[in-house]
Amino acid sequence: MRHVYTAEQGKGMFLNGERQQVGVVDARSPKVLLVISREWNPPALFDRFVRALTEFNIYRFPLSDGISYAYVASGKFDGVIALTKDTFPDFAGSLFIKEAGGIFTNKVGEVNIKPTDRVFVASHPSIHAKLLHIARTVLS
Numbered sequence: 001m002r003h004v005y006t007a008e009q010g011k012g013m014f015l016n017g018e019r020q021q022v023g024v025v026d027a028r029s030p031k032v033l034l035v036i037s038r039e040w041n042p043p044a045l046f047d048r049f050v051r052a053l054t055e056f057n058i059y060r061f062p063l064s065d066g067i068s069y070a071y072v073a074s075g076k077f078d079g080v081i082a083l084t085k086d087t088f089p090d091f092a093g094s095l096f097i098k099e100a101g102g103i104f105t106n107k108v109g110e111v112n113i114k115p116t117d118r119v120f121v122a123s124h125p126s127i128h129a130k131l132l133h134i135a136r137t138v139l140s
Contacts, residue, residue, distance in 0.1 A: 005070040005096065013073045013099040022102035022124045023075035030078035030127050032056045033068045037085040045083065045138070052134045069093025072122055073100035079123025079131050083139075087113065090120050103128040107135055 007013040013020045025031050034049055036042040050058060059077065061068075066089040068080045073096040084090055094113060097104040105111055107119035109132055119139065121132045 005067075005074070007073075007095045007099040009095060009099065011099070013096050015070075015074050020074040020100050022073055022097065022100045023078075024124050024126060025075065025078050026057070027126075029055065029057050030124075031076075032058055032123075032127075032131065033063075033071065033077050033080040034058055034060050035063075035065055035068050035080060035082040035084070036060075037083055039085045040083045048138045049081065049134070052138050065089035066092050066096075069096045069104075069122055072124075073097050073102060075100075079121070079127055081131060081135050082120045082122070084118050084120065087115050087117055090117070093120075093122065097122040101125075105132060107132075107139065 004016055032053060036045050065082055065084060071077045072080050094104040102123055103125050104122040106113050106117040119135060121128065121135050123131050
């Protein structure tokens with residue numbers, strides 16, 4: 001199956017030419033992707049996040065960061081917390097999320113991300129504050 005995700009600033013986010021919107025898959029137990037780069041000691045951090053994200057269904061796939069953001073932007077998942085080694089895919093992912101109606105921030109809640117940022121939270125607006133708080137708490 002071929003999936004082509006595209007976004008253009010001010011025009012929207014698309015999957016195979018069809019406009020996409022972030023959505024809440026399951027309001028009782030939202031689906032969240034956890035993306036942790038090897039540079040972050042994934043086993044220890046993953047365990048800490050699992051303990052903190054008890055009200056969410058947590059998924060960890062061997063996907064690129066960009067695909068994780070595309071899945072959230074197209075409503076397949078409700079959010080993503082990403083701890084990355086660089087920001088290149090995250091700049092692209094931020095466009096996907098924002099154009100689909102979601103919120104994309106760094107770990108301090110800034111929407112204008114910087115090349116030095118390494119922690120990102122992207123999600124449907126209804127759960128973003130909670131995910132951001134969890135990310136800050138786990139990483140403090």
